[in-house]
Amino acid sequence: MPCITLPDGSQRTFVHPPTVADVAAAIGPDLARAALAGCVDAHPVDLSFRIDRDARLSLITQDSPEGLAILRHSCAHLLAMAVKQLFPGAQVTIGPVIEEGFFYDFAFERPFTPDDLTRIEARMHELAAADLPVTRRELPRDEAIAHFEQQGEHYKAELIHAIPEGEPLSLYRQGDFEDLCRGPHVPSTGRLKAFKLTKVAGAYWRGDATKAVLQRIYGTCWPDARALAAHLTRLEEAGKRDHRKLGAQLDLFHFDDSAPGSVFWHARGWTLFQQLIAYMRARQDEAGYIEVNTPDVMDRGLWETSGHWFNYRDAMFTTTTEDERVFALKPMNCPGAVSLFAQGIKSYRDLPLRMAEFGKVHRYEPSGALHGLLRVRHFTQDDAHIFCTPAQMQDECARSIALVFAIYRDFGFDEVAVKLSTRPARRIGDDATWDALENALSGALDRMGIAYRVNPGEGAFYGPKLEFVLRDAIGRDWQCGTLQVDLNLPERFDIHYVDEDDQRQRPVMLHRALFGSLERFTGILIEHYSGLFPVWLAPCQVKVLTISSAQDDYARELVRTLKQAGLRADADLRNEKIGFKIREHTLQKIPYLAIVGEQERQQGQVALRAHDGTKLGSLSRAAFMEQLVRAARSPLHTPLSPCDLAPPSP
CATH class of the missing domain: 3.40.50.800 (Anticodon-binding domain)
Incomplete structure (x- = not known):
């Protein structure tokens, strides 16, 4: 007699092992209709999953983030089914959920056209209206490979080869279409009512430019027609606000193939850019920062000491001189700031030392990832590096966080979300160091009463970080500022200060950027204001x-x-x-x-x-x-x- 414990602590006992759907029906008919899936002991499962033991269960509805992700992933399967019916020669590959939608990649002999998308979407609506049951089964690895090879789905077979031995292989079927998937999914295609295909683009298989070019179809899916209509209205408004279009219309900037990913600022755009620098310079001066500047090109040895050479090498531009010295255009400003701190003896009386720099950095971004001002290869950061004692660390984090919110408020961003990204698998430094750094960030947020979300494993290789996410005028979220705490670079560069007892001590280093990239922040502002800047910021007032x-x-x-x-x-x-x-x-x-x-x-x-x-x-x-x-x-x-x-x- 399984005993099911619900999120509110109440319990329900069943004579026979119930499915998740049975539990939902026992609670009430409204919940039974709303439920899409469940979490059994924190593991997501389908409504058809049978619970044969005592367990904790929470039900997933379409109004939750988890439910919305299930709707979108199920819609990706619906898309693949429609494509296979209309274009039997197409091979299916992967179809993940992305922000505000989904995509599915197909191998096909020609690019899909806008007319194709219209036909595919119409077939998807027919399949949804048919309310086809969605069922799950598991297969042994060899049988699953043979199953997809027999169907000519060679990409699926390749994916199975990459799945670790011993991991269950589940397949989901709806009508005559079956796909490899972990799940969970909606119980039937009839639950998919509000969706739209948005565009088609090229994509490399597994993101590798040496592999086959696939056709990627993008779509979006929402719980109901009203939410879908609101999203499409936002997309339409976003199109009108596109900073690339407005940049040309307002004579702000342009890009040229002679310098891919680098901005050619026109006089008006450069005026706007300089207003941002002047604003930040004044705010930083007011907050006790000094401004410095470091070289754009530095020897490979510096980047080896910092760890960037081993962790960031593929994104660095380098050159070798005639005496075979290797130099790199800086992708980060941090080592230069450490070099400045190392000049001369520092006392505890000198700390905290807040050094700001409008530093030019260069990072190699794949050409396909470049996107106007939002993703470039050459950009300016409003970087600051704060050197402090361990006792000052949490206070300095709190000061930086307060400054972030004050500055964003001046630009009309009143909704700011905070994410705490913790230690990644690939990192430098021991666990005790990471514990201290993560506690400094979370402790500062807790003291200030600021809510935040934890992103496990998403920190930088040298320290955890806070990310500040702005919501713009039409409800889109933009990740901008960051705050990182770091004991590793001071250790690697062997910098120190002299404490009250004349003993050498290691400082803590905080990395802080509020705009982040000034180029990217400018693009965000253009779209946020739709090109009509506040009078104080306008290039021509x-x-x-x-x-x-x-x-x-x-x-x-x-x-x-x-x-x-x-x-x-x-x-x-x-x-x-x-x-x-x-x-x-x-x-x-x-x-x-x-x-x-x-x-x-x-x-x-x-x-x-x-x-x-x-x-x-x-x-x-x-x-x-x-x-x-x-x-x-x-x-x-x-x-x-x-x-x-x-x-x-x-």
């Missing part, structure tokens, strides 16, 4: 437009006055109609347009217009200047509060 050439001198004088007041201003003196000029600069997303005709010139006034078309009236020059200066006021005019600069009390 006001454009002075003339109606005729008679006002040219007056417009030039206005621009000079605006610039003397610290505003970014320009004039459009072209011999074009004023309506044309207004439309053009509205599309350029200039926050303010100052229109001057003959009446304004004679009366010393300006007709001011906001980007949204609001006419702010004819203003005197003094009132015009006052309004613009007030509108362009930077958040730097609001000093960080004491809670942003000091850690909370324990």
Whole structure:
């Protein structure tokens, strides 16, 4: 008589071993309809799984993250089934869940077309409406290999060869389609109601450029039609906000094959970029940082000492000189910061030492991974390295975390999630060191009352890290800032400070970036604001437009006055109609347009217009200047509060 313990602590006893579906039905008909799968003693299983012992059970519904992942993975199987029915010559490979959807890779003689996707999606809806039962079975390794080889599914057979001996091999069948899969899955295809195929792209088998090129079909799946419609609306809005499109429209930057993955900044884009640096420079100065700079190219020996040569070599650009010395473009700023700390004797009175650097780094990213400003090979980090005593470590973590939240708030990001990534399998340093470092990060978050999620095994090779995830204006999440604690690099470089007893001690090193990559953060800002930046950040804050050439001198004088007041201003003196000029600069997303005709010139006034078309009236020059200066006021005019600069009390 199995006894089933539910998440609320209640128990139910069954005369015969029940399935997960039986337990759901015993609890209530609503739950029976909502359940997709279950977790038996924390192991995910299908609704058909029979529980033949006392166990703890939680039910998975479509409204949970786990349930949504099951819907999406089951939809990937539905996609593969539809493709096999429409294109019998296609071979199936893998179909995992990804963020907000799924994909499935196929080996086929030609690329799939948009018309193919329409046909495939229509067949998927037919198969879902058929409400085909989804069943699971296990096969011995040799039988499973023979099964897929007999069907001509050679990629599946290859996958089985890579699965460790002794691991169960399960297959899931729906109708005439059967696929290798760990599961769990929905009980029937009828549970898949809200899905859409989104695009097709090329992909290498197992991500290896030396292997076959496959066709990857992407899709998305949601619990209901309303959630799907909301997602598609977000995608449509994201397309309008694409920073690559807006970058061209607003004349901010471009890319060129002569320097793959490197940005060519135009004047307006570079102005925006410099505003970010100026903002961060001021905030860091306010928070007690000093600014430094280190070389872009350093000897291989330095990278061997740091461990990057052995852990990051494939992503480094190197060169060999005529005397056979090997140098590398720095992929990280950390070793340079250590070298700076090592210059001269440091006392405990010098700590904490907070060194900031806007360092250029270079990392080889595969060409297929490059994506506008969001994934580049050459970028600038707002890096900082904090050297402190072990006793100061948690306080410095808390200060950095508080600064992160304060800075993101200035850019309009009020929703920030935190992830704690712990020790990876491939790492340097002993477990005692990792315990101390992980406790410093988690302890700081706990003291501050900040919720966080743990990502086991996702830390850097030299230390655990916090990742700060921003939610933008249309609900998308972006991982930006990081904070890492490190006792390993100080050990490897043998740096020290002198304590109160004149003894040499090893400092703790904190690695901190708030924007992360300035290029990437710029791309995120472009999409977050849809190119219409806050006035304080806009590359051009006001454009002075003339109606005729008679006002040219007056417009030039206005621009000079605006610039003397610290505003970014320009004039459009072209011999074009004023309506044309207004439309053009509205599309350029200039926050303010100052229109001057003959009446304004004679009366010393300006007709001011906001980007949204609001006419702010004819203003005197003094009132015009006052309004613009007030509108362009930077958040730097609001000093960080004491809670942003000091850690909370324990």
